[in-house]
Amino acid sequence: MAGDKYSVLLPTYNERENLPIIVWLLVRYFTESGYDYEIIVIDDGSPDGTLEVAKQLEKIYGKDRIVLRPREKKLGLGTAYIHGIKHAKGNFVIIMDADLSHHPKFIPEFIKKQKEGNYDVVSGTRYIGNGGVYGWDFKRKLISRTANYITQILLQPGASDLTGSFRLYRKDVLEKLVKACVSKGYVFQMEMIVRARQFGFSIGEVPISFVDRVYGESKLGGSEIFMFLKGLLYLFATT
C-alpha cells in the first residue's frame, strides 16, 4: 500500500556512542529502500548526554525524520512504547534496541515480509534459517536454546524468538498489546508475542543476526534466569 509510514521507536538510556551510528544506519537503509519513515528517540534522562547527541542528529537529518520525545527519568519499557506511539505518525511501528545488536539492514526485509502475508506483527528471529548471534559463548548458547525449547513446549507461541525485541507491529496492534502486558524487562517482549498469539494476531518471522553489544556490557546472570522462569510460569497460567 502506498502511504505506509514506518515509525522506529528507539528507547535510549546512556547510548551516546551508539545512537549516532544506529540513526545513520537507519537513514541509510530507509533511504536505499525508499520507504517513508521517522525515528522517534525516547531518551530517559541519560546522564551521559544521549539527548545532546540526539539533538545534533535532529539538526543534521531534520525534525520530520528525527523526533525527540525525551522523558525526565528512567521509566519502564512499556511506558516508553506508549509514549512513543502517542507521537508516532506512521501506521507501522518498529521497535529495536539502540545498542547496535539489531541491524537496520533487516528492516526492509521485515517490511517485505509484512506485505507478503499482510501480517499484524513481524518478529526478527535468531533461532531459524540464517538467523544467529555473534559474541555468545557455549554456556550462553546453551542457556538460550534450553530456555527457548522449554518455552516452545509449554506455550506453543507460534513464534521462534520470544525474548528478542526487534519487531515490526501495526500501530494499533502494538498499542493494544502494550496495554495488555504487565511484565518487566525482556519478559515483556515474551509477553508481547505470546499475547499477540492469544489475541489472534498473525505473526511473520525474519531471520536476523544478533551482534551482542559492541560498546558496553551485556549480562546473563542468575537473576535474569529467575526472572525468565517467573515470567514463563505467569504466561503459562494466564495465556
Place this chain on the structure above:
Amino acid sequence: MIPKLFQWLIVLSVFISVWVAIVFDYVAVEFSKSNKQTIVLFPFYLLVVFACYSLAVIGYRVATFNDCKEASEELKKQILEAKEDLKSRGFKFD
C-alpha cells in the same frame, strides 16, 4: 481459549485416569502379565524418551547456532563509515 496451564492439566489428568484405571483394574480388560508390566512402566518410558528427545534437540540446536562473524565485521566497518560521514555533516564526536 483457556490458558495453557489448564490445557496441560486436562490432557495430563485424562492420561493419568486411563493409566490408573488400567493399572488398578478398574476396567474389565485382560492384559497379559508382560503387557501389564509395560503399561505400569509406560509413564516412565515416556519420560525417558521425552528427556532423550529434548537433549538431542537442544544439543543439535546449540551445535548449529550460527556464529554471525560476518555480521560483526560488517558492523565494525559501517561504524567507521558512519563516523566519517557524520563528521563531514558537522556532527561532533567527543
